[in-house]
Amino acid sequence: MNRRFERAKPEEQGVSSTALVKLIEGMKRQMAEKEDYAFHSVMILRHGKVIAEGSFAPFEQAQAHLMFSLSKSFTSTAIGISVEEGLLSLDDKVIDFFPEMRGIAKGTYTDDLTIRHLLCMSAGQDQENMMTGNWVEAFFSQPISHAPGTKFMYNTLGTYILSAILQKVSGTTLEAYLEPRLFEPLGIREHHWHQSPQGISAGGFGLMINVEDIAAFGQLYLNKGVFNGKRILSERYVTDATSVQIANGEDVNSDWTQGYGYQFWMCRNGAYRGDGAYGQYCLVMPDEDMVIGITAGLSDLQAPLDLIFETLIGEVSDVALPPSDKSFELSQMMKSLMIEFAADKAEYAVDFEGDFSLSEALYGCSDIYVKLSEKGLELSLRNEYSHFEINTTIGEWSKTKLFFLGGEMAASAAGAWIGEGTYRLEIRFTESAVVDYYEFKIGDVLSIHYKRWINHWETRDGIIEMIS
Missing domain, CATH: 3.40.710.10 (DD-peptidase/beta-lactamase superfamily)
Structure with missing residues (x-):
């Protein structure tokens, strides 16, 4: 430094x-x-x-x-x-x-x-x-x-x-x-x-x-x-x-x-x-x-x-x-300063793994691999133009990068189980003020509920269904 x-x-x-x-x-x-x-x-x-x-x-x-x-x-x-x-x-x-x-x-x-x-x-x-x-x-x-x-x-x-x-x-x-x-x-x-x-x-x-x-x-x-x-x-x-x-x-x-x-x-x-x-x-x-x-x-x-x-x-x-x-x-x-994230409730953890197609592209990608367990999340998004891989461990921030259209964005991610079959993922793009929140809900239909905080006037909310 x-x-x-x-x-x-x-x-x-x-x-x-x-x-x-x-x-x-x-x-x-x-x-x-x-x-x-x-x-x-x-x-x-x-x-x-x-x-x-x-x-x-x-x-x-x-x-x-x-x-x-x-x-x-x-x-x-x-x-x-x-x-x-x-x-x-x-x-x-x-x-x-x-x-x-x-x-x-x-x-x-x-x-x-x-x-x-x-x-x-x-x-x-x-x-x-x-x-x-x-x-x-x-x-x-x-x-x-x-x-x-x-x-x-x-x-x-x-x-x-x-x-x-x-x-x-x-x-x-x-x-x-x-x-x-x-x-x-x-x-x-x-x-x-x-x-x-x-x-x-x-x-x-x-x-x-x-x-x-x-x-x-x-x-x-x-x-x-x-x-x-x-x-x-x-x-x-x-x-x-x-x-x-x-x-x-x-x-x-x-x-x-x-x-x-x-x-x-x-x-x-x-x-x-x-x-x-x-x-x-x-x-x-x-x-x-x-x-x-x-x-x-x-x-x-x-x-x-x-x-x-x-x-x-x-x-x-x-x-x-x-x-x-x-x-x-x-x-x-x-x-010891840290941005706090959701407290983990281990009793709600489930094991889940699979490759899916998304009903709506995420970071420009429509194909996703997800593995969830009591230890955390492994997530991979890829296509010919971009890729984004996240590995979170319960209780800590994990560094990652989004590679998109020839460029890259530094990010860190953290996650926790917050409800029955629900895993919350927080991604902070560490060169800016953008924050993405995702909740992976495991039920009859696997879905991702997301919210992107862009600024103090606007948020974007939505649901992406995973199609096996």
């Missing part, structure tokens, strides 16, 4: 271990109380040193994780660097980079739209088009019906346009541009950024890095653009990016309505954050000199912020605190 930060006990850095224990216990409590809610990894820095870190099994701290919209803050950083290099100005007109779109662009204010407006989500559109076909064309075909800079509207396609502009002026993709300028100086060694069909980094989503990479990025901003003594980003850009550029609501108790900067959300308590769907956080707390990186799969995105502020605000000191026995308790807690 790439360890680029010194480790220290919380009290040495003026933070109460008792407060951090309360924070982690609060995370565990939220996971127990909320459906489809799991933290994956967390890292907490004070004064640039790691004072708490851990991952909830089966997730691993060093594993790259999809950042979703936290990617936007990295795109903003690339724009800030490119301004310093003289490649563009925040007041450049967006349409000038895409003259071929003049015949497609709609709305009264197309010629007024600048890079600055894209950065602060104020392009003047009422809604966002789907990302289909040519993504640049998809953006410009949505009318700009309000004066840019006057209306906040979260717009992922707008961030993609920033990536497309950067590629035009630099001659390389956003990801490649950041390699020597940001990723390498921050020690981000393994990264990937999904691209559009046009070969342009997605910009607004699709970056994959790990939780320590998130923390390093946050520390860069906390240090006003400096990391390990090297200036990477101008202090002026950091200040502007993390200040309110446009209002986005009036709820004083919400961290979604404190104002928006350049692809950063302002928070209560003087904090700000880069933020991705399902709980990918880069939270910077300047008043506390702290950075918190989190990866997760959450159905409530305000609750973690409430918990952090409730447990940490007022619990830090400018000087070292006396040693505490809670420091050891915290250390042991962080080493």
Whole structure:
């Protein structure tokens, strides 16, 4: 694992271990109380040193994780660097980079739209088009019906346009541009950024890095653009990016309505954050000199912020605190974090084995081998394009991979007998927030009841019958 930060006990850095224990216990409590809610990894820095870190099994701290919209803050950083290099100005007109779109662009204010407006989500559109076909064309075909800079509207396609502009002026993709300028100086060694069909980094989503990479990025901003003594980003850009550029609501108790900067959300308590769907956080707390990186799969995105502020605000000191026995308790807690799964009821176990065809394809496969026993599950799905094999042992997570259409997805599985002839299987795709649940029901007709948790708006439920 790439360890680029010194480790220290919380009290040495003026933070109460008792407060951090309360924070982690609060995370565990939220996971127990909320459906489809799991933290994956967390890292907490004070004064640039790691004072708490851990991952909830089966997730691993060093594993790259999809950042979703936290990617936007990295795109903003690339724009800030490119301004310093003289490649563009925040007041450049967006349409000038895409003259071929003049015949497609709609709305009264197309010629007024600048890079600055894209950065602060104020392009003047009422809604966002789907990302289909040519993504640049998809953006410009949505009318700009309000004066840019006057209306906040979260717009992922707008961030993609920033990536497309950067590629035009630099001659390389956003990801490649950041390699020597940001990723390498921050020690981000393994990264990937999904691209559009046009070969342009997605910009607004699709970056994959790990939780320590998130923390390093946050520390860069906390240090006003400096990391390990090297200036990477101008202090002026950091200040502007993390200040309110446009209002986005009036709820004083919400961290979604404190104002928006350049692809950063302002928070209560003087904090700000880069933020991705399902709980990918880069939270910077300047008043506390702290950075918190989190990866997760959450159905409530305000609750973690409430918990952090409730447990940490007022619990830090400018000087070292006396040693505490809670420091050891915290250390042991962080080493034993785990996402809990269903308790096994061995009395319901039955022996079952067979090859079947499915009434509905599962992971693209229609043929399945299943073996169930009191020890667990063996499952194999195969066709000419993909395969997925799972071997679960009662009481633990088991690693596996889904090989699909030439690619692969890392996953871990766990299972338990939960009822008469009913085995529950949980599959967590450990590079993202997707969770699949299956219940194998052995009766007159063997069936699989499934539920896929995709996000906090949608689940998919169904039944697949096995045809012998």
